[in-house]
Structure formats: structure tokens, C-alpha cells
Amino acid sequence: MSRDLLYELIEALTILPGVGKKSAQRMALFLLDKNKDGALHLAKTLEECLAAIQRCEICRQLTSETVCRICSDESRDSYSLCVVESPSDVLAIESTGGFKGRYFVLMGRLSPIDGVSPDDLGIPDLLRHIQGAKIEEVILATSSTVEGDATATFIKDHLEGVKVSRISYGIPIGGELEYVDGNTIARAIQGRIVI
Amino acid sequence: MSRDLLYELIEALTILPGVGKKSAQRMALFLLDKNKDGALHLAKTLEECLAAIQRCEICRQLTSETVCRICSDESRDSYSLCVVESPSDVLAIESTGGFKGRYFVLMGRLSPIDGVSPDDLGIPDLLRHIQGAKIEEVILATSSTVEGDATATFIKDHLEGVKVSRISYGIPIGGELEYVDGNTIARAIQGRIVI
Ligand SMILES: [Zn+2]
Ligand SMILES: [Zn+2]
Numbered sequence: 183m184s185r186d187l188l189y190e191l192i193e194a195l196t197i198l199p200g201v202g203k204k205s206a207q208r209m210a211l212f213l214l215d216k217n218k219d220g221a222l223h224l225a226k227t228l229e230e231c232l233a234a235i236q237r238c239e240i241c242r243q244l245t246s247e248t249v250c251r252i253c254s255d256e257s258r259d260s261y262s263l264c265v266v267e268s269p270s271d272v273l274a275i276e277s278t279g280g281f282k283g284r285y286f287v288l289m290g291r292l293s294p295i296d297g298v299s300p301d302d303l304g305i306p307d308l309l310r311h312i313q314g315a316k317i318e319e320v321i322l323a324t325s326s327t328v329e330g331d332a333t334a335t336f337i338k339d340h341l342e343g344v345k346v347s348r349i350s351y352g353i354p355i356g357g358e359l360e361y362v363d364g365n366t367i368a369r370a371i372q373g374r375i376v377i
Numbered sequence: 378m379s380r381d382l383l384y385e386l387i388e389a390l391t392i393l394p395g396v397g398k399k400s401a402q403r404m405a406l407f408l409l410d411k412n413k414d415g416a417l418h419l420a421k422t423l424e425e426c427l428a429a430i431q432r433c434e435i436c437r438q439l440t441s442e443t444v445c446r447i448c449s450d451e452s453r454d455s456y457s458l459c460v461v462e463s464p465s466d467v468l469a470i471e472s473t474g475g476f477k478g479r480y481f482v483l484m485g486r487l488s489p490i491d492g493v494s495p496d497d498l499g500i501p502d503l504l505r506h507i508q509g510a511k512i513e514e515v516i517l518a519t520s521s522t523v524e525g526d527a528t529a530t531f532i533k534d535h536l537e538g539v540k541v542s543r544i545s546y547g548i549p550i551g552g553e554l555e556y557v558d559g560n561t562i563a564r565a566i567q568g569r570i571v572i
Binding site: 185186187188189190191192194195197198199200203204205207208209210211212213214215217218220221222223224225226227228229230231232234235244245246247250251268269270273274277360 | 382385387389393394398399400402407409417419426441442445446465472
């Protein structure tokens with residue numbers, strides 16, 4: 183039996199989240215038959231991105247640069263800082279267009295059981311960052327899970343002289359930000375309450 | 378604003394069929410954060426496949442080899458030949474596991490209005506191939522559209538001394554093979570009728 187990369191490509195595509203065998207087949211044939219230029223661009227961009235990907239040295243978001251696009255955007259408001267759990271939360275909030283401040287990505291949430299400590303989440307860096315920069319408001323957008331709430335409370339308890347709010351109504355209890363629609367996220371940010 | 382390949386990758390992923398902005402974001406972060414090895418393998422395989430992709434010189438299926446995996450598989454029955462419209466139809470029938478013969482991919486269907494002639498579909502090659510090989514049955518699996526039926530009739534009318542059948546009940550009228558579930562396709566192949 184010949185090697186036939188067509189089948190290897192279909193197999194390779196099934197690693198994508200939400201992509202089964204049938205979708206992978208459709209994608210493979212589309213890439214090879216209908217949009218070769220787009221396919222080549224996708225392959226090259228993925229390779230380049232994998233080689234360059236790192237954490238932004240300011241906010242810890244994934245980026246191909248030393249400083250991410252958001253942190254290096256001078257037009258953004260640097261007085262409010264939104265603290266989130268994961269890179270996808272940044273993209274989810276950005277897609278609403280309703281927030282023009284900066285972010286800090288914890289890359290997780292406090293969990294003594296799983297051994298996730300404040301140090302693991304870069305919280306000391308976060309606290310130093312908040313004192314050092316001229317931030318006036320910290321918006322805690324960690325998830326509405328027990329650990330997400332505990333993480334928010336921990337950060338709030340270690341901050342002084344700065345307004346601290348928690349995003350509020352709209353986000354379903356136990357829900358993950360990345361699966362929530364943009365309007366709900368935008369409303370939750372507008373309706374945040376000082377805690 | 379920095380270049381930040383993360384956003385270029387998200388954009389590049391939205392060319393995939395069925396993938397919107399939100400899915401593309403999820404895919405990009407998954408590839409860059411959760412499965413870098415799989416991501417690199419995907420990029421390399423896609424590039425290699427794009428450079429090598431061609432039509433099988435026997436059946437016209439897309440393949441990275443001169444002769445595709447199915448045509449070069451000696452264990453398959455070479456007495457029955459299934460004629461389909463597109464590469465995805467081959468994959469759809471293969472996924473049922475119910476057919477062990479060979480294929481011929483027309484890459485379209487007859488359409489005088491759109492200027493698609495028998496020559497464009499390689500039908501002269503197909504007829505020569507059927508006479509030359511020891512094929513006993515030709516299964517016409519073109520779509521149940523007006524053009525698909527006309528294509529099947531045209532091929533049948535140009536064949537002699539060979540059993541010709543048309544896949545039958547199960548395929549919804551006007552339906553495309555690739556969107557039909559495996560059981561329905563398998564039943565349609567079993568229930569084919571000589572025409
Ligand atoms: Zn950043
Ligand atoms: Zn072949």
C-alpha cells in the first residue's frame with residue numbers, strides 16, 4: 183500500500199478541537215483542491231507561529247513577539263487592567279470590542295488541591311505590575327467557579343489604593359468565558375461591581 | 378502595532394470550511410498551547426501534501442503518489458468499478474467499509490449549460506479503461522441530480538458487454554454523497570439495480 187499523504191493529512195487534521203473524521207476529510211480536500219494558496223499560507227503561518235510563540239513579557243498572553251499586540255498598542259487605555267485565566271479569555275473579551283484597557287493572563291486559577299499556587303499564576307508579578315504602572319482599576323474576570331472566585335478574592339485582598347471590580351451578571355455560573363457570546367461578556371464588563 | 382502571528386494564524390484558519398472566527402481562535406490556541414507536536418506535524422504534512430498532490434493516473438482521485446492507495450492495493454477486487462463525481466465521494470464510500478472494488482473519479486458531472494463535456498470528465502479514458510481491464514460490473518454512483526442522472530445514462534449508453542448498475546434507494550434526491558451517513562450509503566450500494 184502506498185504512503186499517500188492525503189490520508190496522513192486527514193489524520194493530522196483530526197487533532198483540531200471539534201474536528202472529527204468527516205470534517206477532516208472535507209477540510210483536507212478543500213485545502214488540496216479548492217484553496218491551495220490559502221492552504222500554503224496556513225501551513226507557513228502555523229510553522230512560523232510555532233517557532234516564535236512565547237508569553238508576552240508584560241501580560242503573559244501568547245504572542246510571537248516579545249510584547250504582544252495589545253500591550254504594544256499605545257492607543258489603548260493603560261488605566262484599567264483586566265485579569266483573566268487564559269489566552270482564550272483575552273480573545274473572547276477582545277471580540278466584544280467593549281474593553282479598551284490592558285490584560286493580565288494568569289494561565290490558570292488558584293487550586294491548593296492541584297498544587298496551583300499564587301507564584302504559579304504570576305500573581306506576585308501582577309501585584310508589582312499594578313503598583314508600578316499607573317493603573318486605576320483592576321477588573322477581575324476569572325471564571326465563576328470556586329477556584330476562579332478564590333483567585334479573585336486572593337488578588338483583591340493583596341491590593342490597596344486601587345479600585346478593584348469583578349465582572350458580574352451575564353456570565354453563567356460555572357461557565358467558561360470562551361464559550362459565552364459577545365453580548366453577554368460585554369454586559370458583564372459594563373455591569374461590573376466594585377468589591 | 379506589532380505583527381503578532383497569533384492573529385495571522387487565526388485569520389489563516391478561517392479559510393477552513395465550517396470554521397468561523399470563534400472556532401479559529403480555539404484552534405489556534407489549541408495548536409500553539411496544547412499540542413505543539415501535533416501542530417508541527419500538521420503544518421509539515423500539509424506542506425508536503427500540497428507539493429506532491431496530483432491526480433491518480435488510473436482513477437483520477439487526489440493523491441500524493443502516481444497511483445493512489447486504493448488503485449495500488451492488490452487485495453482489492455478489480456472486477457467492480459464505482460464511478461463517482463468527486464474525491465470526497467470516494468472517501469464517503471470508503472468510510473462505510475462496504476465496497477471493496479475500485480473507483481473512477483469524474484471530477485464533475487455532464488452539464489451542457491456549464492460547458493462540461495464527456496471529455497472534461499475523462500469519460501473516453503473511463504470507457505477505454507473498462508474495456509481494457511477485466512471489469513465485470515460498473516456501479517454508477519453519480520449524484521441523484523439531473524446532471525448526475527444524465528451522466529450515468531451517458532456512460533451506460535456507451536458500455537457494452539458489462540453489467541452496469543446505479544446506486545439506488547437511500548440517497549436523498551438532490552443530496553450530495555459526502556453529507557449522507559455511512560449506513561445509507563452502504564445500503565444504496567447493496568441495493569443497486571442493473572440498468
Ligand atoms: Zn501583552
Ligand atoms: Zn487511483
